[in-house]
Amino acid sequence: MNHMNIACIGTGFVGVVTAGVFAKLGNQIVGLDIDEAKVASLKLGIVPFYEPGLQELLLETQKSGNLTFTTDYSIAISSADIVMIMVGTPSSADGQADLKYVFAASESLAPHLKEGAIVIIKSTVPPGTNAKVRAIIAGKTNVKFEMASVPEFLKEGTAVEDTLHPDRAVIGVESDRARDILVDLHKPLTSNVVIMRPESAQMCKYAANNYLATRITFINQIADLCEQNGADVQEVIKGIGQDKRIGSHYWYPGLGYGGSCFPKDVKEIAAYAHAVGESESMFIKIDDLNEKRIPKLMARYDQLVGGFAGKTVAILGLSFKKNTNDTRVAPSLQVIPWLIDRGAKVVATDPKAISDIKSLLPDTVTYVDDAYTAISGANVTMLLVEWDEYQHLDLTKMASSMLAPKYFFDTRNQYDPDSVSQAGLQYKGIGR
Numbered sequence: 001m002n003h004m005n006i007a008c009i010g011t012g013f014v015g016v017v018t019a020g021v022f023a024k025l026g027n028q029i030v031g032l033d034i035d036e037a038k039v040a041s042l043k044l045g046i047v048p049f050y051e052p053g054l055q056e057l058l059l060e061t062q063k064s065g066n067l068t069f070t071t072d073y074s075i076a077i078s079s080a081d082i083v084m085i086m087v088g089t090p091s092s093a094d095g096q097a098d099l100k101y102v103f104a105a106s107e108s109l110a111p112h113l114k115e116g117a118i119v120i121i122k123s124t125v126p127p128g129t130n131a132k133v134r135a136i137i138a139g140k141t142n143v144k145f146e147m148a149s150v151p152e153f154l155k156e157g158t159a160v161e162d163t164l165h166p167d168r169a170v171i172g173v174e175s176d177r178a179r180d181i182l183v184d185l186h187k188p189l190t191s192n193v194v195i196m197r198p199e200s201a202q203m204c205k206y207a208a209n210n211y212l213a214t215r216i217t218f219i220n221q222i223a224d225l226c227e228q229n230g231a232d233v234q235e236v237i238k239g240i241g242q243d244k245r246i247g248s249h250y251w252y253p254g255l256g257y258g259g260s261c262f263p264k265d266v267k268e269i270a271a272y273a274h275a276v277g278e279s280e281s282m283f284i285k286i287d288d289l290n291e292k293r294i295p296k297l298m299a300r301y302d303q304l305v306g307g308f309a310g311k312t313v314a315i316l317g318l319s320f321k322k323n324t325n326d327t328r329v330a331p332s333l334q335v336i337p338w339l340i341d342r343g344a345k346v347v348a349t350d351p352k353a354i355s356d357i358k359s360l361l362p363d364t365v366t367y368v369d370d371a372y373t374a375i376s377g378a379n380v381t382m383l384l385v386e387w388d389e390y391q392h393l394d395l396t397k398m399a400s401s402m403l404a405p406k407y408f409f410d411t412r413n414q415y416d417p418d419s420v421s422q423a424g425l426q427y428k429g430i431g432r
Contacts, residue, residue, distance in 0.1 A: 003025075004027050004081045004185060005080050006083075006084065007030050007077050007080035007082070007109075008029060008030070008031045008032065009084065009109065010032075010086040010105070010123070011069070013051070013260075015033075016031070016042070016058070017051070017054065018084065018122065018152065020054065020067065021189075022185075023064075027185075029066060029067045029068070030067075031076075032072075033071060042058065042069045045062070049324070049325055050324060050352045051156065051157070051159050052157070052160065052323060073108050074112045076112075077109050077112035077114075080114065081117060081118070082117065082118050082181070082185070083109055085106070085122060088123070089124055089125055095267050095268060096126065097125055097126055097268050101123075102121065102133065106119075107137075107140060109137070110140030110141045113137065115145075116143075117143070117146075118147075119133070119137065120150050121147075121149050121198075124261075126202065126206075127198075127200075127202045130172075147174065148173045148178050149171075150170065152205075153167070157322060157324045164189060165190070166189055166190050168192040168193070168194055170194050170201050171201065172196050172198035172200060173195065174198065206272075209261055210265060210269050210286075213257050213286060213290070214282075214286055215251065217289050219237070219252065219431075220253055220289075220430075221289070222253075223253040223430050226431040234253075236431075237251045253413060253430040254331075254413070254430055255293060255331040255411050259320040259321065262329075263287075263290065266287045269281075270286075270287050294334040294335060294338070297411075302342065304407070307342070309344065310344075311379040311380060312346075312347060312377060312379050312403070313346050313380045313382060314349075314378035314381040315332060315335065315346060315347070315382050316349060316374065316381065316382065316383045316384060316385070316387075317349075317350055317390065318330060318332040318349075318350035318353040318385070319385055321385060322386055324353075325352040327353055327356050331385075332348070332357065335384065336348065336361050337361065337362060340364060346364070347368060347373075347374045348365055349369065349370060350385070350387070370389075371389060371393060372397065372398075375402060376401040376402075377401070377402070378403065380407040381407070382411065386414050390414070395423035396423045399424035399425050405426060408420055408425045408427055410427065411429075413431075413432065415429075417429060417432055
């Protein structure tokens with residue numbers, strides 16, 4: 001592999017992880033962000049989110065000299081063979097991706113671009129965005145350049161590992177030259193490189209996330225039917241998982257999908273479908289089912305416990321999933337206000353996300369440092385996120401410190417219902 005000069009525009013989650021990984025492979029990386037405070041903290045290896053292994057990666061690659069950060073476009077872009085755009089694409093009023101940051105970055109980089117540079121869009125954008133970005137850049141420079149699309153498929157909580165050892169690299173290009181350069185760039189990461197046109201690469205990203213969100217929604221629908229007939233959804237998963245066409249992986253019955261990608265990407269593809277005349281799209285329905293899931297389940301739980309009013313509820317897990325402090329579309333953001341509105345007292349804990357979520361929740365919530373402190377004196381314990389710390393709780397200890405009716409709502413199906421009942425707790429899982 002020939003080492004390359006790469007500019008990474010945007011130091012959000014994807015930008016920082018990508019910059020660190022390509023620097024570790026020996027490339028010269030400049031991370032660019034217009035936020036001076038952010039750049040200053042990145043130079044110290046400090047990131048505004050928790051991600052295993054990331055701080056070490058940033059310190060190691062800066063120490064080796066392969067990674068630097070700047071707020072100056074001319075420093076970042078003028079010697080870059082490859083420019084990666086990894087800025088945020090928030091949802092606009094109609095639900096589609098708002099591309100203002102992508103367009104602003106394109107306009108700012110254009111005057112500094114060197115001859116033959118490849119500009120890659122890594123942000124999640126609708127197909128057709130490359131042509132718009134090409135036009136913006138071409139309006140501000142006379143040098144020849146190429147456009148490409150290389151979506152990322154990393155998962156929060158395992159992002160460094162996912163980027164270093166991806167299942168595949170999807171590369172959307174328009175020329176053999178760009179193909180050869182980008183295949184070479186990704187060779188140390190994976191030999192499984194899939195070449196396609198940029199529009200297909202952008203569709204791949206949406207298709208992957210929408211499919212995974214569909215699996216979660218599908219198994220939740222099955223779980224709801226299991227509730228009605230004595231079936232156990234975990235047994236059903238074992239049964240269908242033996243079919244090679246289906247597989248036993250990625251079935252997560254629970255409170256629906258959350259985080260920064262699935263809700264946004266399903267809404268965006270639903271809005272995109274609507275905009276191009278596909279108004280019967282199933283993605284519109286999937287979004288709707290996911291939106292309504294938590295209120296529907298909470299109403300069931302309310303009936304089960306004889307009303308939450310006056311009861312103390314222990315909440316285990318505040319982030320949207322384990323191994324991250326990201327609280328975007330976290331179940332706790334819906335569950336806790338719902339409980340407080342109905343007169344419950346809430347005691348909450350999480351290994352990483354407490355300081356991140358405090359300002360987003362009612363100030364009557366009590367926060368504690370560990371599960372047993374939260375559980376002590378509670379009438380109901382709700383496991384919302386399967387952090388390792390909550391997967392092997394001492395059920396007998398839980399039962400002795402809780403107060404009647406001693407309900408354990410296991411929304412991640414982590415525990416064996418019989419063991420929970422034998423310990424003296426009333427168990428309620430999802431679809432069991």
